[in-house]
Amino acid sequence: MRIISYNVNGIRAAITKGFLEWLQHANPDVICLQEIKATEDQIPVDAITQAGYPYQYYYPATKKGYSGVAILSKTKPNSVFYGTGIKHMDFEGRNLRADFDSVSIMSLYLPSGTNMDRLDHKFMFMDDFQNYINELKKEIPNLVICGDYNICHEAIDIHDPVRNKNVSGFLPQERAWLDQFMKSGFVDSFRHFNSEPHQYSWWSYRAGARGNNKGWRIDYNLVSENLKHKLKRAVILADAVHSDHCPILVEIE
Numbered sequence: 001m002r003i004i005s006y007n008v009n010g011i012r013a014a015i016t017k018g019f020l021e022w023l024q025h026a027n028p029d030v031i032c033l034q035e036i037k038a039t040e041d042q043i044p045v046d047a048i049t050q051a052g053y054p055y056q057y058y059y060p061a062t063k064k065g066y067s068g069v070a071i072l073s074k075t076k077p078n079s080v081f082y083g084t085g086i087k088h089m090d091f092e093g094r095n096l097r098a099d100f101d102s103v104s105i106m107s108l109y110l111p112s113g114t115n116m117d118r119l120d121h122k123f124m125f126m127d128d129f130q131n132y133i134n135e136l137k138k139e140i141p142n143l144v145i146c147g148d149y150n151i152c153h154e155a156i157d158i159h160d161p162v163r164n165k166n167v168s169g170f171l172p173q174e175r176a177w178l179d180q181f182m183k184s185g186f187v188d189s190f191r192h193f194n195s196e197p198h199q200y201s202w203w204s205y206r207a208g209a210r211g212n213n214k215g216w217r218i219d220y221n222l223v224s225e226n227l228k229h230k231l232k233r234a235v236i237l238a239d240a241v242h243s244d245h246c247p248i249l250v251e252i253e
Helices: 012-015 020-027 045-050 116-140 172-183 191-192 225-230
Strands: 002-007 030-034 055-059 069-073 079-082 095-100 105-108 142-147 186-188 219-224 230-238 248-252
Touching: 002 142, 002 219, 012 020, 030 105, 030 186, 045 055, 045 186, 055 079, 055 095, 055 191, 055 219, 069 095, 116 142, 116 172, 172 186, 172 248, 186 191, 186 225, 191 230, 191 248, 219 225, 219 248, 225 230
Parallel strands: 002 030, 105 142
Antiparallel strands: 002 248, 030 069, 055 069, 079 095, 095 105, 142 219, 186 219, 230 248
C-alpha cells in the first residue's frame, strides 16, 4: 500500500499548480491531505474522481478558508471517522480516519503555536490527542498517522537548530512530546530508512528558503510498531511544489 501525506496549503490553489496531474503520476493508494482550506462544495470532486480517487472524504474547519483535512482513496474504506469527539479539537477540522482491512489511516493536522494563546491550545491539543490515541490503539492496533505535526523531532530535522531553539515547532517541550508520542508505540517511517541530514518537508516562503534548502521536517508518516516489519520504503517527495510543504510517502507491505 502506497500512502502519501501532503499539507497542500489550500487544495484549490494546489490544483491550479498541477496537483491533480502530479497525483496521477505519484499514484498512491491513499493520500492524506492537510490544510485543505475549503468545504466539499468548493472542491472539484469530479476532477479528483477522474484522477483515480472516487472515494473522497473531507473534514473542513468551521471557520471558512482555514485548516481542514481530507483523505482520497482508490478503494472504499470499511468505515470513516470524522474528528475525535473532543470539541476543542474538532471544530478546526484536524483529524480524519479511514479504516481498511489491514490498516487504519489517519490524516492529522496539529496546530501551530504562532502566539502564546495558540501555543497553550497546541499543548492542550497534543495532550488530549495522546490520550485519544492511547485508547484508539486498544481497538485499532494497525494505525498509520499521517500529517503535519508542526514539530521538528530532532536537531537533524531543522536547518538551524541553534537559532530556532525558542521558536514554536522546535521548542524543547514540543520535541519532548513528539519523542514520547513515538515511544508510546510508533515508528518514524522516514527515519527508519534514512538518517541523513538536510531532509525537510516545509520551507518558509521568505528569503528563498526552499531554493537554499533552509527547511523544517514537520510532516510525518508514523506507523504502529507492530507494522514495522511491513515497512518497505519511506521518502520525502521534495520535487512536488504545489505548496510550502512537500508530500511524504510510505509504502507498507
